[in-house]
Amino acid sequence: AGVMYPVFLLDDIDKMAIDYKCDPTSAMLEVLDPEQNSMFSDNYIEEPYDLSQVLFIATANDLGGIPEPLRDRLEIIELSSYTEQEKLMIAKDHLIKKELKNHGLTDEQLTITDDALMYIIRHYTREAGVRQLERLIAAICRKSVLKILKKTTDHVAVEVNDLEELLGKAPFDHTKKQPKPQVGVVTGLAWTQFGGDILPIEVNHFKGSGKFIVTGQLGDVMKESASIALDYLKAHADKYSLKDIDFDKQDIHIHVPEGAVKKDGPSAGVTLTTAIYSAFTQKPVRDDVAMTGEVTLTGNVLPIGGLKEKSISAHRSGIHTIIIPKDNAKDIDDIPESVRNDLTIITADHIDTVLENALVK
Structure with missing residues (x-):
């Protein structure tokens, strides 16, 4: 490089493969760790070399592909996808x-x-x-x-x-909003690595033996959200006029369309709770409202990530109102002004606020 302290760009460090011949991640550890790279031993020069003043910039598509000890030494800057x-x-x-x-x-x-x-x-x-x-x-x-x-x-x-x-013919299409208010169908907001999309969630119930069925390639986090949503409504059945329902004699089926696409993430709790409540009370959910947020067993709404991408996807799909966690109010400034001006943004710290604004009056 002609200088003692150059800038090195290491592209795609999450693609390093480990096999019985070599372990490049341990070599990277030796190179990148400022605590030990001042006496880096280079097998080509055969002299200890001071790397502590070199600026290393690494890129990766997936943080999960970087081993934990190496990730611990990196200062991580997240860059979201372009809108x-x-x-x-x-x-x-x-x-x-x-x-x-x-x-x-x-x-x-x-x-x-x-x-x-x-x-x-x-x-x-x-x-x-x-x-x-x-x-x-x-x-x-x-x-x-x-x-x-x-x-x-x-x-x-x-x-x-x-x-x-x-x-040629367009290969992709974005999920469209519901054509009219429906019972047990709620529009959620999803973050994807390509931006955001809306995610309709459907709930139905029928006579049975208390089974809880979840379909649509949901990951463990979303399955847990579904259990929390149902248990919260069971625990507060009196408050939500559900005390006459014998849950032990009702089968509940939750389905998220596009079954071939794996879905997971901690932001579907409020959507699932609203869908279950709507299905049991037969109250339709507004078709121009989308929501995001995780719910706890006490009904509190927890913050989420990716609000910017989720808001843009709602706006693109013709949604006029979004309900977000109160703790995400600080992120509203990240939403592009052209999108923000067209959306009514409601902040909620409890599921009651969500139900009040999501259901058809």
Whole structure:
């Protein structure tokens, strides 16, 4: 590097493989730990070397892939995925200009409307960054070059209706909001590594022997949330007018659609509680409300992560009101202003506030 104290970028350190031949994570420990790397022994130089002043920047997609002892030595900075609005601006300011130049095109020969770009982002890509978006813009450029070379046109203007011809059928679609208020169906908010999405949760009950059925590829955390939601309502049956229901003679079935996709996370408690309550009281839930938050056995609502991505996904799906934990009020400033201005945000510290605002009056 020509200097004593360079900056090193170690890309994808969560991809290191350990086998019987070597253990690169223990070598990384020796290199990255400031307590021991001042006397790092390099087998090539065969002299102790001071690495304590070198700045190491490491990247990883999944923290779970980094062994605990190594993770303990790192200062971790979480970067969330780009929002749709950010992707749109990156495409307009950088990607289109770059791909036009790469394909020998000018602004006069190819234009892509904002609506078409947003449609590509929503329906043709599912990613945290913009890699696939760049590939698709490049594909549009190549097909535009072909049209211009064949002398069929001097200018290609790409609109939403042209995308199927240029890129094929859209492979992705986002979950749509419920068409009307329904009993036992509640819209939750989910964080994904590609942003956020809405998550409808359905509850039904029927005569049986007190069985509790959960389907839809739910992880352990969400199964526990479902148990807590039911036990809370059982314990407060008098308060919620459920005292006449014999839970031992009722089977309860909770289902989260898209059964092939594994779902887990500590933010579905309020959604599950509302869905179970709605199913037993036959009170419909508003179709324009979505919610997120974990619930405790005492009915308190606990904070969640990913509020920015969840809010954007609600707004995109046509939801007008979101209910969030009171402790997440400090995160409201992270929501883009264009989204924040269109949403009614209700903060709740107890499940009673959630039920009051979620059910059709």
